[in-house]
Amino acid sequence: MDPHGPAIEILGLTKDYPVGFWRKRMRRSLDHLSFEVNQGEIFGFLGPNGAGKTTTMKLLMGLIFPTAGTARILGRPIDDVAMHRDIGYLPEQPYFYDYLTARELLDYYARFSGYSAADRRARVTRVLERVGLSSAADVQLRKFSKGMLQRAGIAQAIIHEPRVVFLDEPMSGLDPIGRREVRDIILDLKTQGRTVFFSTHILSDAEMLCDRVAVLHLGKLRGVGAPGKIVSVEVQAMEILFEPAEGRTLSASLARRATPVGGRYRIEVPEAELYRTLDELRDCSARILSVSPVRPTLEDYFLGLVEREPAAGATVEASIR
Amino acid sequence: MSAMPGVVAINTFREAVRDRVLYNLVFFALLMIGAAIIMGQISIGIERLVIVNLGLSAISIFGLVMAIFIGVGLVYKEIEKRTLYSLLAKPIRRWEFLVGKYAGLVLTLVINTAFMTLGLAAALLVVGRPFAHGDGSILIAIYFILLSLALVTAIAIFFSCFSSPMLSTLFTLGIYITGIFAGDIRNFGALTKNFFLKGATSVLYYLVPNFHNFNSIAAAAHGEAIPLALIWQNTLYALMYIALLLVASSAVFSRRNLK
Numbered sequence: 001m002d003p004h005g006p007a008i009e010i011l012g013l014t015k016d017y018p019v020g021f022w023r024k025r026m027r028r029s030l031d032h033l034s035f036e037v038n039q040g041e042i043f044g045f046l047g048p049n050g051a052g053k054t055t056t057m058k059l060l061m062g063l064i065f066p067t068a069g070t071a072r073i074l075g076r077p078i079d080d081v082a083m084h085r086d087i088g089y090l091p092e093q094p095y096f097y098d099y100l101t102a103r104e105l106l107d108y109y110a111r112f113s114g115y116s117a118a119d120r121r122a123r124v125t126r127v128l129e130r131v132g133l134s135s136a137a138d139v140q141l142r143k144f145s146k147g148m149l150q151r152a153g154i155a156q157a158i159i160h161e162p163r164v165v166f167l168d169e170p171m172s173g174l175d176p177i178g179r180r181e182v183r184d185i186i187l188d189l190k191t192q193g194r195t196v197f198f199s200t201h202i203l204s205d206a207e208m209l210c211d212r213v214a215v216l217h218l219g220k221l222r223g224v225g226a227p228g229k230i231v232s233v234e235v236q237a238m239e240i241l242f243e244p245a246e247g248r249t250l251s252a253s254l255a256r257r258a259t260p261v262g263g264r265y266r267i268e269v270p271e272a273e274l275y276r277t278l279d280e281l282r283d284c285s286a287r288i289l290s291v292s293p294v295r296p297t298l299e300d301y302f303l304g305l306v307e308r309e310p311a312a313g314a315t316v317e318a319s320i321r
Numbered sequence: 322m323s324a325m326p327g328v329v330a331i332n333t334f335r336e337a338v339r340d341r342v343l344y345n346l347v348f349f350a351l352l353m354i355g356a357a358i359i360m361g362q363i364s365i366g367i368e369r370l371v372i373v374n375l376g377l378s379a380i381s382i383f384g385l386v387m388a389i390f391i392g393v394g395l396v397y398k399e400i401e402k403r404t405l406y407s408l409l410a411k412p413i414r415r416w417e418f419l420v421g422k423y424a425g426l427v428l429t430l431v432i433n434t435a436f437m438t439l440g441l442a443a444a445l446l447v448v449g450r451p452f453a454h455g456d457g458s459i460l461i462a463i464y465f466i467l468l469s470l471a472l473v474t475a476i477a478i479f480f481s482c483f484s485s486p487m488l489s490t491l492f493t494l495g496i497y498i499t500g501i502f503a504g505d506i507r508n509f510g511a512l513t514k515n516f517f518l519k520g521a522t523s524v525l526y527y528l529v530p531n532f533h534n535f536n537s538i539a540a541a542a543h544g545e546a547i548p549l550a551l552i553w554q555n556t557l558y559a560l561m562y563i564a565l566l567l568v569a570s571s572a573v574f575s576r577r578n579l580k
Contacts, residue, residue: 062409063409065576065578084410085412089407089410090407093403094407097336097404100339108328109408112328166410
């Protein structure tokens with residue numbers, strides 16, 4: 001394969017599911033999806049619940065079969081099982097053999113890559129430490145919390161050091177510390193030169209981590225590019241945070257526009273009015289704490305999409321955490 | 322030869338052990354001990370007949386329950402619990418997974434049956450019946466039971482690839498019972514004048530495996546010799562059906578969308 005070629009190529013992937021009991025109709029879950037993921041990048045796959053993210057992941061993993069279209073991973077067709085040596089996959093809400101301990105589970109999965117017993121032992125120890133499960137290595141998975149299962153899931157996805165890692169909602173069910181640790185693992189994988197393709201509906205994670213993102217809604221691709229490029233990067237307004245000087249009152253104009261925020265005040269003004277407003281604040285001897293541009297976030301983009309095309313059953317759980 | 326089915330098989334066996342499936346051996350042991358004690362007191366001269374009959378029947382029934390009830394959930398459970406998702410992302414083909422699951426359950430049944438055989442031997446010793454030349458037929462009868470269990474497992478796993486455990490249990494049990502009475506069904510078809518019924522019974526006779534062929538419990542209990550030809554015939558018969566069922570299961574499972 002071309003060492004500089006795309007890690008993932010998706011061309012016109014389409015998936016229809018039959019719905020209904022007696023009179024089956026076909027419902028399109030994924031509609032002619034096409035994009036590429038470059039090697040070594042962190043690629044975020046965004047969309048509200050029901051957008052088709054998990055369907056795409058399952059198609060790429062060969063768990064379901066496309067109605068139309070093709071895909072290639074590392075230059076090889078998705079039905080090439082040998083290619084699976086080079087990929088790792090964390091399913092959404094993973095569940096594993098709960099009668100196994102974490103160590104046994106990872107050893108089991110490592111066997112499929114043909115490692116020797118000594119190699120497997122070393123790998124399992126290393127990866128357990130990486131995901132923070134060393135102390136629970138010999139505990140049966142049925143005693144694991146959701147967050148611990150998620151870590152075990154990430155561990156099995158990377159135990160064989162795959163070149164491309166697919167993570168379906170990797171932050172789901174994790175507390176803030178767990179989420180930060182997963183973010184660190186993803187960044188670590190990128191440092192090692194691996195490609196990470198992860199789906200999420202938590203946009204702040206994507207904004208923080210991704211080199212590029214694709215936005216999916218109702219099975220259709222709405223945009224691919226750097227997080228800042230697929231939404232307007234134009235500054236919408238400027239936000240000023242300030243504290244009034246003791247014993248001084250704000251001018252009527254400032255008092256009308258300012259919003260109190262815990263003993264401080266916040267004003268949002270058009271960019272053209274920034275300096276005039278700053279002058280007014282200086283005249284009142286106010287202490288300016290920060291001035292920052294207000295840009296539309298992916299969150300806004302996402303919500304805008306859904307508002308334009310509200311889908312029955314598609315819930316938006318976009319939340320900045 | 323791929324090593325993948327072996328990896329899956331060992332894990333399937335481990336699952337059975339950890340899920341306390343082999344606890345049925347305790348019940349079998351209690352049954353054998355109880356039977357040996359009671360038979361030793363009430364039956365004179367026919368202890369062997371009763372113990373062998375009871376022991377082989379219990380081995381067959383216990384094994385059948387395991388083969389059906391574990392077999393129908395082998396694939397279904399992996400899909401329902403989504404444990405299969407991360408597994409199939411590894412370099413393993415679907416047929417390798419299927420053959421591995423099948424081999425794992427057969428391994429469990431073999432080990433379970435081996436322990437039950439030891440229990441039966443112990444019960445025979447307790448009633449003061451030393452081993453004799455004719456006892457070889459007991460081992461052959463147990464071998465036939467194992468062949469039939471391997472066949473039942475293949476049927477169960479076939480249905481497990483596309484239907485729910487409840488339906489798979491009904492289908493597998495239905496085929497097993499039909500297979501036991503396959504000969505009678507054909508005879509019934511020969512007697513009837515209804516063309517459709519005659520055709521249907523013939524199709525059923527040739528389609529459904531004849532489980533009656535695997536039953537040598539009576540012969541073993543009476544110490545009768547079992548012809549060598551029957552061992553070969555039954556072995557080939559079972560292997561042929563198992564191979565066909567596993568190929569069919571793989572064909573169905575390889576095309577299945579795992580929702």
